[in-house]
């Protein structure tokens with residue numbers, strides 16, 4: 380007999396007879412709501428609407444059991460109607476499991492192993508120091524300046540381009556970022572990603588979103604085509620700098636003429652490095668600033684560590700990364716305190732499956748609830764607190780595990796995680812060594828309190844908040860200006 384008859388779907392909140400869970404599914408902060416449901420119903424829950432099943436995995440164990448141990452069955456993706464409308468293809472993130480997916484992953488994997496990423500240390504270090512200098516000069520622009528770092532880094536890595544803050548390509552890239560993520564129309568939110576989650580999905584043909592998508596196809600196209608054309612020209616003229624695009628094109632040309640399809644895939648991979656890598660890293664950095672503004676004692680502890688280990692005669696670099704355990708914990712706690720991809724990217728179950736006597740049907744959308752995992756009280760004491768020391772061994776800390784779930788699971792795990800981690804580490808260590816980050820002051824010199832608020836999307840981020848960024852002291856200013864010379 381079919382397993383369906385003998386086993387039930389994972390438990391979930393009570394459903395309406397006709398519309399199942401449609402009206403209970405939240406449009407904001409879904410990760411936290413799903414986590415609450417999981418606390419009542421179990422680590423694996425399901426909700427149904429419009430004939431679709433959504434399975435939410437709320438613990439690292441459940442996600443590892445299914446998305447890793449059974450990765451052959453859980454590495455597909457559901458359809459992403461908004462991205463199809465935007466003609467945002469080929470796109471590694473949303474691509475179904477299969478031959479083209481493996482081709483993309485292979486390119487990404489070989490370019491972003493831990494070893495390969497160490498080749499990029501110097502670029503990241505130089506950019507982090509430039510960022511610190513710019514932040515001290517114009518702190519009110521902190522969000523835009525950090526965004527420049529992440530955009531410029533991805534353009535450098537993909538195409539070998541050195542772009543200034545007002546480069547046309549940076550603007551194009553940032554506009555694409557807005558289109559594919561949270562701004563403007565109600566696209567890019569998890570609600571649209573799981574179109575069955577709402578009565579009138581905003582992608583519904585004929586509505587606002589279809590028009591919006593059509594208008595923005597050209598800008599997406601531009602970011603696919605323009606920078607790669609430049610790399611091809613530079614290669615032809617023998618002046619191309621090192622980059623993923625250049626090395627792929629070189630590799631492909633060794634075996635004969637390069638096919639249209641190969642070009643499309645190189646465009647897809649380089650574009651996705653920006654699309655998946657820039658906003659995620661930017662948002663995580665904003666979380667860092669927010670955490671420090673609201674937890675001055677963490678800045679103090681980290682600065683003491685850096686002063687003790689690195690001293691004040693030079694700035695930290697990657698050779699210090701193993702000697703700064705508290706600073707590492709700060710980076711790790713930023714990733715956990717507010718996971719910027721709170722629901723991960725949905726996976727899709729390819730064949731009917733049974734897990735712990737629960738039935739998971741073919742075609743179900745399967746979500747690793749990163750937000751839920753970050754709040755798991757069985758793993759993290761007082762999970763809402765920002766407390767980097769939690770990871771330190773006892774008795775100094777709680778010996779809690781690093782939060783690796785921020786980067787997803789199985790064959791779909793984030794291929795940019797080492798690159799992202801290095802960016803976060805070097806920016807955080809550099810800012811802690813050179814800046815004092817604190818609450819902004821009002822006209823009367825009183826500190827402006829910050830209540831963390833968030834914009835929820837596939838990639839979530841803090842809403843703008845005021846803050847103050849100053850040079851730590853003359854020593855820091857001197858060290859930064861010496862490097863700039």
Ligand code: HEM
Nearest residue numbers: 472652655656659660720723724786787788791793795799
């Ligand atoms: C702090 C920064 C970042 C976070 C939190 C993050 C998080 C994630 C998550 C949760 C996923 C989904 C994994 C899954 O499906 O289980 C993902 C996928 C992906 N990430 Fe990242 N990421 C970050 C930075 C980057 C960077 C810098 C790159 C650039 C190389 C990148 C490239 C990708 C790609 C291409 C995928 C799709 C993989 C696939 O579908 O097979 N990410 N990331």
